[in-house]
Amino acid sequence: MTKKVVNVAVGVIFKRGQYFVCKRSETQHQGGLWEFPGGKVESQESVEQALERELSEEIGIEVRGSKHLTTIEHDYGDKQVCLHVHVVDQFEGEPTGLEGQPSQWVDYQGLTSLDFPKANVAIIEALATFS
Numbered sequence: 001m002t003k004k005v006v007n008v009a010v011g012v013i014f015k016r017g018q019y020f021v022c023k024r025s026e027t028q029h030q031g032g033l034w035e036f037p038g039g040k041v042e043s044q045e046s047v048e049q050a051l052e053r054e055l056s057e058e059i060g061i062e063v064r065g066s067k068h069l070t071t072i073e074h075d076y077g078d079k080q081v082c083l084h085v086h087v088v089d090q091f092e093g094e095p096t097g098l099e100g101q102p103s104q105w106v107d108y109q110g111l112t113s114l115d116f117p118k119a120n121v122a123i124i125e126a127l128a129t130f131s
């Protein structure tokens, strides 16, 4: 059976050499792991619109500039996702975990030492050569 692919808009928030990451709650898919904020692209919505909406809802920022980094398809077995990853380096507001999720700013070295879902390995690799 072909599984439905869930399209996800993911924002890599980058400022002064650091990345803003949040912790997924235990009850979510891939719970307890760190993530780049974002969420599902709703029907009728573009990836960019979903990115703006999710980053406003989850961390309270307004996106002013972003660049596509990579698109990653990953099958977790229980769920198949397609992550549309954008680096957000222009925004208004101070990122905050508005849904009570723990969050932190880390440098690239810090990113490589946190536990992320499997699909994120490729995101972190892509960031190594992003400029």
Ligand SMILES: Nc1nc2c([nH]c(=O)n2[C@@H]2O[C@H](COP(=O)(O)OP(=O)(O)OP(=O)(O)O)[C@@H](O)[C@H]2O)c(=O)[nH]1
Pocket: 006, 008, 009, 010, 028, 029, 030, 034, 035, 036, 037, 038, 039, 040, 054, 079, 081, 083, 117, 118, 119, 120
């Ligand atoms: N936001 C986000 N989701 C990720 C990342 N890596 C990754 O595999 N995912 C997967 O993408 C899927 C969708 O993300 P999500 O759970 O944030 O979706 P959402 O904000 O719409 O929330 P909801 O699931 O509570 O409705 C999840 O299955 C999650 O495991 C990541 O870095 N950030």
Ligand SMILES: [Mg+2]
Pocket: 037, 038, 039, 040, 058
């Ligand atoms: Mg989310």
